[in-house]
Amino acid sequence: MDDIRMQIITNAAQECAEAGHGDCGPVVARAAEALCLSVGRTATLISQAQKRLGLAKPRKRRSDAGQSAITDAELETIAGTILHDRRAGKWMIPLQDTIDMLYEGGKIATRLSSNHVARLLRQRGLDGHSLAAPTPHVRMRTEHINAVFQMDASVCVLYKTPQGELLLLEEDGVHYKNKPGNLVRVMDQLLVRFVGTEHASNAIAVRFYTGGETTENALDFLMWMMTQRHDAQGNPMPLHGVPFTLYTDQGGCFKSAAFRNFCSAMGIKQEWHKPRNSRATGQVEVSQNIAERGFESRLRFLDPATITIARLNAMAELWMHKRNGTKKHSRHGMQPYVAWSTITTEHLRIAPSMELMRSLPASLAEPRQVSGNMTVSYALKKGQGSREYDLRYVPGVSPRSKVLVCVNPLAAPAVRVGVTDPATGEIVWHQVEPVAEGWMGYQAGAPVLGQSEFQAMPATPADERRARIAAQAFATPQGPATPTQVQAAQKAGTAPYVGQFDPFADIKAGAASLPTYLQRPGTQHAAAAPTVEAARMSVAAACKYMRQELGDAYDPSTYAWLTERHGSVGVPDDVVKGLVAARRQAMSAKPAAGGLRAVGGA
Structure with a gap:
């Protein structure tokens, strides 16, 4: 388009912008005549020029906009x-x-x-x-090492065959773990991976078990995690001791009576997150993924015939030491084992022997009767002699009172004595303790994990x-x-x-608005009901039945009459019942004899 035509369109665009409502028509007509174009095409060119020059009026907003x-x-x-x-x-x-x-x-x-x-x-x-x-969600903190352990169990990518072999659960094979029908067939032989973490240092512990997420496996893993381990050279390794709080999901093995009693006896406070809120124990959930990808992924390159539970756990412990000792954590900038090693004496509660811990679930809360001299006898270990404990200063106890006695491993040979409060029915235990302190890169005002006084985020x-x-x-x-x-x-x-x-x-x-359909004529079906003959009985059986029904009114000649008519083919059931009915009808119709008659007269 030449400069003259462009100038005509630009001038027309400016005139239309200044013109009042309805005055643009003559301007467009003059421009169309000068350009030798149609009015419609000229109007389009003027409108485009107005937009380029910023002269176009904004479109009026509808009165019902937003409604x-x-x-x-x-x-x-x-x-x-x-x-x-x-x-x-x-x-x-x-x-x-x-x-x-x-x-x-x-x-x-x-x-x-x-x-x-x-x-x-x-x-x-x-x-x-x-x-x-x-x-x-609210980010939680812990105040010292061993303040909180987190535990979780998960089915791993191995299962144990009835022959004792450990095989991989193939994603495209018959044992794919996400196919429930196939999973049921190997449920009892599935290998379970227990993972535990120390919340402050993020140190990870891993161990494998067969038999599912049972209370026995959960107890054994917790005891193993609390016990100090040694490397191949016999050097003691970090990550051990009795935690102050154990944080888990709502799994049955963590809420069983034996597990809860064990935690109670060890002075461990149990916390469970709400159902369908696995993010609350996100640290151990992430650690499950780390163990699966970092350790179990390597098992595919081993000969399955050489993999045993003992070897698997030995390799898992080796991997655990390597990761905890070399991988820096982003929060505190240290290796987990280095961070854990900053624990203080007051926070490192040394776990008792495995033998004592294993005896706790079976020996907890044993009933005892207070003797006349206000003592009870209790043996800390099986095979050891009993000791007497003086209960004279325990409130609510008298001779012949029933109490519950359990051992406190951290205060052995002391014991805990449980006395039932008659007013509330609750068991009051005598003897226990814990403490707090803030550091390790956590915010000073952050709420403490394991406590319930923190405030949630605004809605x-x-x-x-x-x-x-x-x-x-x-x-x-x-x-x-x-x-x-x-x-x-x-x-x-x-x-x-x-x-x-x-x-x-x-x-x-x-369904209510469906049309009325035209009924079509049909042909009657030729099916007919089958003919069913009445049941038959022998003549003797028929006569016996009639004698029972009629009593003295039975006619002895009936046998001969039935034999003559039916013989060996048997008497139909309806014929027998008809004869009985006819005889009864005849007896009821027969008139009774009238008048008086002398009895025994001459």
Whole structure:
């Protein structure tokens, strides 16, 4: 386009920008005539020039911009229906089906397209991605070495055959561990990897067991982790001692009576994180992955015939020492063993012998009767002589009182005596202790792991939305449910939105609007009922039956009459019953004799 034509368009664009409403037509017409172009093409060129020159007027905003035919409350109902139908990380019910279901059920007043509703959900943070955002978590700290141990058990990539061989669980083979049907066949022979960590130093301990996540395996691993180990040259290694707190998941082996009693006797406070909150023990969960990738991945290059449990644990301990002694941790900048070695004497509680610890689960809380001189007898170890313990200063104890006695390994030969408080029914134990101090690169004001007085993060919008949705999903006749009621309903497995709408409303509506179908004439089927002959009995059996039914009214000539008519083929059951009925009818119809007669007269 030459300069003259460009100047005409530019001048026209400026005139249109200054012209009032409806005055642009003549300007465009003059420019079109000068350019020898159509009015429409000229208008387009002028509009493009206005945009380049910044003369174009902004488009007027619609008066109903930002408004929607569907309310925020209805959008939350839609989001809640989808959120509560999520299974195994998959959104089950399609959005369009949700809209149809709630519309027919009367929960939403307007039926919009799924694309428009999806856009509104995203704008308001009610889409699945926003609602699935995790709740903010609080980073915890420990105040000294051995303050907290974390433990976890996981099925590893090996299993033990009935012949005792250790084989890899092949991902594409018959023993793939994510195929439940195949897993069941080798469940009793699965190899379990127990991993423990010391929270402050992040030192890792690994050991393998067969037989699953049992209490026996969990106890043995904890005892082994607390016992000091030595390297190949006999030098003592770090990472040992009795922890003050043990943090685990809700596994049955960690909540069994024997495990809890053992921890109680050892002076270990147990903490369990909430179900489905494995992030709380994230350190040991990550350590499971480190052990699987860093150690178990190497087993594929060994001859399976040479792998035994003893060799596996020996190699695992060697790998554990190497990693803890060479790999620097990003938080404190030291190797875990170096960090652990800064432990103070007051925090290093030396574990008793394995023999004593192994005897604890069986010997804990043994009942004893107080003697007349206010003493009880108790043997710390099997085979050792009993010792007497004076209970005169223990409150609530008298001769012949029943008490529970257990050994405190850290105060042996002292024992703990449990006395039942008659007022509350609780057992009061006599004797125990712990302490605190802050360092190791943790924030001074951070809450202490294992204590419950820390404050959680403020609730996020996603938390508030979930709370509102849950309150409506489990609403009561009095109104939205309270957080306590929501927790109780979820724990009880109550279905959401029960009684608030009919989940089959759209199906019923569709079925009710079906057309009346034309009935077609058919041909009658030729099937006929089969003929069933009555059961037969012998003449003798028939006569016996009739005699029982009729008594003295039975006619002896009946036998000959039945033999003549039926003979050896047998008498039909209905004939016998008909004869009995006929005889009874004849007897009831026979008139009784009238008048008086003399008895014994001349």
